[in-house]
Structures are given as structure tokens and as C-alpha cells.
Amino acid sequence: MIEINLQLLCFMAAALLVVIGLGGMLFLDNIIKKIIAFTLLSDGVNLALVTLGYVEGGIVSILEPGTSAGAFPENAVLIFGPGIVLTNIVIGVSTTAVLVAVTMVLYRRYGTLKASKVLKGERK
Amino acid sequence: MDSKGLKGSRGIIAVIALMIIFVGVSTSLLQLNGNVARGISPEYNELAPYEAPNNLASWVYDYRGFDTLIETGVIYVGALVSVLAIGRGIVRVKGVEGDAPVAPSSMEFNVSTLNVILKYFGVPVIILLVAYALLVLTGAATSGGGGFQCGVIFSSAYLLGMIFYGRKNPLNLSKKFLIAIGGVGWSIYALLGLPGYLTTGYWQYNVGADLWTSGVIPGVDGMAAVVPDILRQLFGDPFRLLLVMSDGTYASTAGIVPLINIGEAFNVIGAICLIFLVFVYGWNDEEEKSR
Amino acid sequence: MIELQLFPALAGEVTTIVIALVLGILFGTRFQGGMSKRMVGMVFGLSIIAAILFEAPIFTWSLIAGFINEDFSISLAFIAATVGIFIGMLFRGGHE
Numbered sequence A: 001m002i003e004i005n006l007q008l009l010c011f012m013a014a015a016l017l018v019v020i021g022l023g024g025m026l027f028l029d030n031i032i033k034k035i036i037a038f039t040l041l042s043d044g045v046n047l048a049l050v051t052l053g054y055v056e057g058g059i060v061s062i063l064e065p066g067t068s069a070g071a072f073p074e075n076a077v078l079i080f081g082p083g084i085v086l087t088n089i090v091i092g093v094s095t096t097a098v099l100v101a102v103t104m105v106l107y108r109r110y111g112t113l114k115a116s117k118v119l120k121g122e123r124k
Numbered sequence B: 001m002d003s004k005g006l007k008g009s010r011g012i013i014a015v016i017a018l019m020i021i022f023v024g025v026s027t028s029l030l031q032l033n034g035n036v037a038r039g040i041s042p043e044y045n046e047l048a049p050y051e052a053p054n055n056l057a058s059w060v061y062d063y064r065g066f067d068t069l070i071e072t073g074v075i076y077v078g079a080l081v082s083v084l085a086i087g088r089g090i091v092r093v094k095g096v097e098g099d100a101p102v103a104p105s106s107m108e109f110n111v112s113t114l115n116v117i118l119k120y121f122g123v124p125v126i127i128l129l130v131a132y133a134l135l136v137l138t139g140a141a142t143s144g145g146g147g148f149q150c151g152v153i154f155s156s157a158y159l160l161g162m163i164f165y166g167r168k169n170p171l172n173l174s175k176k177f178l179i180a181i182g183g184v185g186w187s188i189y190a191l192l193g194l195p196g197y198l199t200t201g202y203w204q205y206n207v208g209a210d211l212w213t214s215g216v217i218p219g220v221d222g223m224a225a226v227v228p229d230i231l232r233q234l235f236g237d238p239f240r241l242l243l244v245m246s247d248g249t250y251a252s253t254a255g256i257v258p259l260i261n262i263g264e265a266f267n268v269i270g271a272i273c274l275i276f277l278v279f280v281y282g283w284n285d286e287e288e289k290s291r
Numbered sequence C: 001m002i003e004l005q006l007f008p009a010l011a012g013e014v015t016t017i018v019i020a021l022v023l024g025i026l027f028g029t030r031f032q033g034g035m036s037k038r039m040v041g042m043v044f045g046l047s048i049i050a051a052i053l054f055e056a057p058i059f060t061w062s063l064i065a066g067f068i069n070e071d072f073s074i075s076l077a078f079i080a081a082t083v084g085i086f087i088g089m090l091f092r093g094g095h096e
Helices: A006-027 A031-051 A080-110 A115-120 B009-030 B041-050 B055-063 B066-087 B116-138 B147-165 B175-200 B207-213 B229-235 B256-280 B285-290 C015-028 C037-054 C076-092
Strands: B241-245 B248-252
Touching (some): A006 A031, A006 B009, A080 B055, A080 B147, B041 B248, B116 C015, B116 C037, B147 B256, B175 B207, B175 B256, C037 C076
Antiparallel strands (some): B241 B248
16 A cells, blocks of 8 residues: 655646646647646646655755754755756746747637637638 | 547547546656655755755756756747747748638737726836845845746736736836847856856856955955955945854855846846737837837 | 844845845836826835835844844845835836
């Protein structure tokens, strides 16, 4: 039997987000909804990366006045995951901006946001 | 695939496929539960407080160095592609048959029907948001915050002004200003790292602290004290931060982190506000002249 | 624990306030449109309330940085940013 702790729950939530995002991207017809599903998938990946730094009974990796600097490295959460997530957030912002821009171009061209109609080349 | 086609047996098949994917993803992630190799993180946790109390700030600005500078370039690529796609119309998506495009319908906000109270409280909220962005920017070394967060809060203030007031945005940022502020940010980031590299060989070495406290540049002989004593009495030591811990007091070199954050924040403000400007106002040269 | 003191300011405590003031002036020049005196007073009062809520940054121990005691401190960087924005608005001719 697996012991249930915060890390396990966060991993489950990350897996759920990734699957919801994947399903939305595959099965939803509206392009805007596809973009929202894409950001959900990206958030799931971020959550998984942050959860990798989990330390049992750990503290935030910010020094506070009066604590012991010697005991800090053992208790602080692992810093690698959040450091990588920062890059991922930036890339997510740029990707979303580009996706929305392309969506606006498609809307001006076809007058619809339905991916099925855009793929068939139907006009309004 | 049309969502109407998912009603019958195809919908059941899709749900089963998603369940299989979920089981696969979750089992592979659960294998990591409690098995994560600590890697370099504990050693970095040990060293990082000597740079700044916030470990993530030291990670971003010291360990990753140039990477963070180029990372903001990614947002600029996003802004550039947005401008190209919807602004000037240089890139045109060719239709399948090559017919004339559908005429775009108006996408502007209807500002005139906005509540009076919202309009009255818009300007104070925008001013306070900008001040909050600057607070987050300056607190990067000691608390969770930094240049990117400052840029995002500032951009949200800009977007708020757009939604409340339309073209009469109280926070009036022109395209030239945004591009200039981005360029200034890049040069701040690069130039603040250079003095430490040229004198000591370490990227972003805090030269200012040595210059201020001892008056000697490390690695360069024969440099006299340049900071007068009265200035030191008045301002203390702006390039260091005094950490009072239970096992003693020591000075970190956090002073350079807020300074480098300014460069990062300028980059992000320039890029994200440019994206908002293109999406809402459009990128049109004739309009710029008349404004 | 270090005693409350006025001069000299300890390490790194003035830097944030000066940066906030200068950047506030820079962005204040980008504001347009007029503001009444009542509005300015209201924003200033709100900023003081916000500064009390945000508190001084950790590892500041002198009155210059807004540290009064463990439970009550003022984030002077926030007030400096607000004041900087108003000064910048004066430069641009905010009261048109």
C-alpha cells in the first residue's frame, strides 16, 4: 500500500491536469478552448516539476531572521524544480501569445473559430 | 474532430483512451514519489544564502547567469510574431482556394457603457498597482518576487487601463517607449555583470561592495578609496545585506540582485506590454502619427 | 537581535527605497490626464495603509528602512514608489 502524502497528491493532480489538457486539445472543436487546454497541460507539467523538489517537513527556501543558517540546507526544499519552472512559465507566455495571434488571423480569414470548418476551408 | 461526433461509441472510445493515458502518466509519476535524487540542490541551498536570502533569486541571477537574459528574449520573439501576424499584415495565411479573406468584424471594447464607479477608481488602482510592481521588484533579494513578477504586475495595470478607458489610457506607453525600455533592460543586465567579470573573472561579482566598503577593486592594484567616509556614514552599505541568524551575523552580497532585477523587469515590461498593445490597439503607423 | 537605530543605516536598506523612487519617477512621466487634489490624497492614504500591510522587508533593522519593531513596520519602498509616481506626473504636466 502506497503511503499518501502531499507529494503523491500533487503528482496525481499533475497527471490529471496533463490528461485533461490532452483531451481538450484533441477533442474540443473551438480553437480558443484548445489554447486553454494547452495552458492546462503546461500547468500540469509545471506542477510535476515543482513537486519534484518536495522535502518531507521542509521549509520555503528563503532565509528568515533568527533561524539557523547551518540547518537551512537540510530543511529547505530542492531548488532545481522551481528554477526550471521559471523558464517554462516564460515560454508558456510567449507560446500563448503566438497561438492567440494566429487564432486572430484565422478568424479574420474564415470568420469562424471551429477547427473542423477551418480545416475544411469553409467560409462563413 | 467535431464534438458532436463524440456522443456515441466514439465518445466512449475517447474516454477509455484518456483513462489509459491517465493511468500511464500517473504510474510513471508515482514511481518518482519519494525516489527523487537530491542532485545539486542541497549544495546550492548551502551556498545560495551568501548571495541573497531568497534562494531562487541567487539561482536565477547567479547560477543561470546569461540564461535568464536570453530567456526574456523568448518573450520578445512572442511579441515579434504577434506583431507580424496581426499587426502589419506582412504574414498572410493563404486560403485553400486562394479567395479574398473574410472582412474582419470589430473586436474593440465598448468603453462607453462602463460603470462610473469603475472609471473613477481606475486611476488610483493603476497607480497603486504600478507602485506594488516596484515594491515586488525591490524585494527580489529577500522575498518571493523579482523582475518577471514586476513586469507581469505592471502589464496587468496597463491592461486594466486599456479595458477601463480604451484609447484614453492614463498609463500611456508608446511603441517607441516600450522598445526603448526593453533595450535599456538588456544593456543593464549585461553591463552590471561585466565589471565583476573584468576585474575578478566571476560573472556578476559584486564589485560595488568592495569598492564601497574597502575602497579597493579586487584584482586591480593601486586603487585608492573612492567613496568618502561621510557618504558611508549616511547610506551604510547599499551593496550588501546584513543577515542576522541564530548562529551569527554575516553580510550577503544581495545588493547587486535588485539592480540586475531592474534589467529583467524592463525587458518583461517592454515585451508583454508590446503584446497587449498589439492585441488591443493594433500596430498601425498612421494611427501612431495622429495620436 | 540588533537594537533599533537611526544612523547609520545598515547594509542594503536604503538601496530599495532609492530604486523605487527613481523608477517611480520614470514611470510617473508616462501617466497622462489630470488628477484632483482629493484623488492624490486618497491614493497617498491608500498607499500608507498598503505599506503598513506589506511591512518592511526582512533583514532590515533601522528606522530609515521603516522598521519600528517586530510587530509593526512600514514598507517605505512602496510609499517611495507612490511619491515617485506623483513627482513624475508633475514633470509630465499631469495637472493639465
